[in-house]
Amino acid sequence: MFEIRVISDPADTDRVANALRATFATGSVRHSYTRDRKRNILYVTADHRSEPEDGLAPEEAYALAPSIISEIGWTARTAADRPIYDGLNRQFWLRKAALLDRIALSDEPDSVANDAADLATRAAQRLMELDDTAVICDPRHYVRQQYAAWAKNK
Structure with missing residues (x-):
């Protein structure tokens, strides 16, 4: 748990407080004024969220994904075409990470x-x-x- 202090313009106070609530698990937002009384000071006790609220379910995230076998082939071909440490691009790592995530999701849940x-x-x-x-x-x-964002926009 930690405390956040934000100094903001009065017009931004609600927007800042809402952003803090959306990002962290928060207590109530307390506020006071700067010495010149031209800006607000917001104090909030916060903690990290255990799970992101906007986390996608795997079924939704991988709805447009090709088969796991197809992705294994693409990943292997792409890795074989260039040395693995020769700056493989973001698409390679995204697709590889998604492939491994999908494989892990299909594993037996009680596997030791x-x-x-x-x-x-x-x-x-x-x-x-x-x-x-x-x-x-x-x-x-x-x-x-x-x-999901990449698959939707590719």
Whole structure:
């Protein structure tokens, strides 16, 4: 848990407070004024959300995805065409992370050693590093969101 303090113009107070509520699990927003009384000071106790509210269900995220077999073929061909560390583009890492996520989702849920889930998380983290994102969420949820947006706009 942490406390956030924001100084804003009075016209932006509601918008800032709503953005904080949408981003974090928050308590009530308290406010006071700056010494010159021209701006508001907002104080809010917050914590990270355990799951993003706008997280996509896998079925929704991968609705437009080709078959897993097709994606395995595409990923293997793309990796074979160039050296793996030769700057493979974002599309490769997005599709690879989504493929591994889909494989992990199809694994037996009571499996003791879930290597697929570990690989899916590591590929998702690689995508987040590549995107240089400051998003704080489950890496596999991030992949689902990004894949759905990419598939819709490709």
